[in-house]
Amino acid sequence: MAKLVAVTSCPTGIAHTFMAAEALRRAALAAGHDIRVETQGSMGSADTLTPAEIAAADAVILATDVRVDEGRFAGKPTVRASSQNAIRDAAGLVAQAVSQLDTAPTAAAPTVLSPAASSGTAQGRYIVGVTSCPTGIAHTFMAAEGLEGGARSLGYDVKIETQGSVGAGNALSADEIRRADVVVIAADTNVDLSRFAGKRVYQTGTKPAIKDGAAVVRTALEQAPVYGATEGTTPPAAGDYVADAAAAKAARNAGAPSFYKHLMTGVSHMLPFVVAGGLLIALGFAFGGINPEPGTFGAVLKGIGGDAAFKLFVPVLAGYIAFSIADRPGLAPGMIGGYLAMTGGSGFLGGLAAGFIAGYVVRWLNQALRLPRTLEGLKPTLLLPLLGTLLTGLLMVYAVGAPVKALLDAATSWLQGLGQSSAGLLGAVLGGMMAFDMGGPINKAAYTFGVGLQASKVNGPIAAAMAAGMTPPLALFLATQLFKNRFTAEEREAGKAAGVLGLSFITEGAIPFAARDPLRVIPSLVVGSAVAGAISMAMGCLLAAPHGGIFVLAIPGAVTNLPMYVVAIVAGTVVSTVLLGLLKRPLTGTAGGEQLP
Numbered sequence: 001m002a003k004l005v006a007v008t009s010c011p012t013g014i015a016h017t018f019m020a021a022e023a024l025r026r027a028a029l030a031a032g033h034d035i036r037v038e039t040q041g042s043m044g045s046a047d048t049l050t051p052a053e054i055a056a057a058d059a060v061i062l063a064t065d066v067r068v069d070e071g072r073f074a075g076k077p078t079v080r081a082s083s084q085n086a087i088r089d090a091a092g093l094v095a096q097a098v099s100q101l102d103t104a105p106t107a108a109a110p111t112v113l114s115p116a117a118s119s120g121t122a123q124g125r126y127i128v129g130v131t132s133c134p135t136g137i138a139h140t141f142m143a144a145e146g147l148e149g150g151a152r153s154l155g156y157d158v159k160i161e162t163q164g165s166v167g168a169g170n171a172l173s174a175d176e177i178r179r180a181d182v183v184v185i186a187a188d189t190n191v192d193l194s195r196f197a198g199k200r201v202y203q204t205g206t207k208p209a210i211k212d213g214a215a216v217v218r219t220a221l222e223q224a225p226v227y228g229a230t231e232g233t234t235p236p237a238a239g240d241y242v243a244d245a246a247a248a249k250a251a252r253n254a255g256a257p258s259f260y261k262h263l264m265t266g267v268s269h270m271l272p273f274v275v276a277g278g279l280l281i282a283l284g285f286a287f288g289g290i291n292p293e294p295g296t297f298g299a300v301l302k303g304i305g306g307d308a309a310f311k312l313f314v315p316v317l318a319g320y321i322a323f324s325i326a327d328r329p330g331l332a333p334g335m336i337g338g339y340l341a342m343t344g345g346s347g348f349l350g351g352l353a354a355g356f357i358a359g360y361v362v363r364w365l366n367q368a369l370r371l372p373r374t375l376e377g378l379k380p381t382l383l384l385p386l387l388g389t390l391l392t393g394l395l396m397v398y399a400v401g402a403p404v405k406a407l408l409d410a411a412t413s414w415l416q417g418l419g420q421s422s423a424g425l426l427g428a429v430l431g432g433m434m435a436f437d438m439g440g441p442i443n444k445a446a447y448t449f450g451v452g453l454q455a456s457k458v459n460g461p462i463a464a465a466m467a468a469g470m471t472p473p474l475a476l477f478l479a480t481q482l483f484k485n486r487f488t489a490e491e492r493e494a495g496k497a498a499g500v501l502g503l504s505f506i507t508e509g510a511i512p513f514a515a516r517d518p519l520r521v522i523p524s525l526v527v528g529s530a531v532a533g534a535i536s537m538a539m540g541c542l543l544a545a546p547h548g549g550i551f552v553l554a555i556p557g558a559v560t561n562l563p564m565y566v567v568a569i570v571a572g573t574v575v576s577t578v579l580l581g582l583l584k585r586p587l588t589g590t591a592g593g594e595q596l597p
Contacts, residue, residue, distance in 0.1 A: 431533020
């Protein structure tokens, strides 16, 4: 019997930390070994290892996604892995640790550690990165966790900055960027790269980083180009600011993100306005009724939400789509184009058109205008905003506004005139889309459709989208409790976290389950979400705020026909739960070593 000690840690110090610790305990016990596991998180350490326990240990397992102090384990055979690897293959890590005992160095010889040993960044093996998704919640942190685990498994120290709607977390310092071997950008929105000029920068989406962070890091080390240097040219000389800025902008334009990334950049900046405005309108109804008297508190709240926040979200959407395409010079033309869309009646669809028109017009102007180097500074501050606004405004007034307004009016009239059967069918389609890829392009397309229609006071589709987006994680929570023999011990533990995410309308909580068993899990979730969306639309449920999950339901006036809305969520959850129980096969045992009846 071997004596093992272990440390588990993940960026949040919550789910993966404790799931990895439990998996290691079960695997060691099943193999007949003794183990003590220390967990490290945002609230400090738990079950802290004592010096005596470390001294008595035969080997050490470090299942960590963030840097931990390894000095106290000097001289001990050490196995390093990510917390995700520990959850999935705890028995393999225990076996690997025990196998090192036969080849462990003598006490007089130092233990040969991986390249990411306590020397840390002294050897220059250091990676920094940035992750970002439209909401800045699930995918952002899952991608960061994937990159951190992947980098550490390859022997690199790593620091990942997370960017979301609330700003940057774990921000990178100038010194950390300077020391980095490579910069990895795993983002579904546009990220400002100006501070990485002169560094090797590799760009990808969040999904590859979530799926295989080590592969992303390997590709970055092999393929990342120097940001600010174009092919066939040498980087600008130090101190040549004009050349440096020109090269950086050329690199940004040459590697512009896709249509989807531009759209998601706009949506991520728009969401706070929609959420704040919708909730304030709902509170206005709660304090003053549907038509509050002028001057009353309810009327004031309704004015702040409807007359201010809701009138800004289309210009913000258009502005940041243009910003994603053309950088800061596109922001003013995009926002002004979005404002013209709102005042001209073309609404959300007009704002989408204005954002892409402004972005590509400004980017074309930037490439077409050739000025002496000494006058280049006039382009971003004077010429590009002026000409971009002029051309975008003229196109919106004379070419785009009228036909888009007619299209939006027709769509609004059709949606408002839908009967129960037709509304239910639309709700089923939106619901299925919400569950199909759980935070991916199809999910975001359905959600953006619902949010956009709120500008035209059509609140049914967004209600269907939120109900359908809540059911997948809730169904997995319920299934892990009712059909325990279909899930491993780790999955049953993860199901509890999925339930909390589902209540908060974070559909991504279902992704780990779908990734492990897509052919059974995804169809089950799609059907349940389609049922939730269909009931919500058919019963005329309306939602004033586009996010917030179950917490929004407690606000008076936020949901129209609240009882049937709750029925829709419960029905969708139950349908998916039953299908999961029928389609998933019983297991004979669990990955954590627990035999099931």
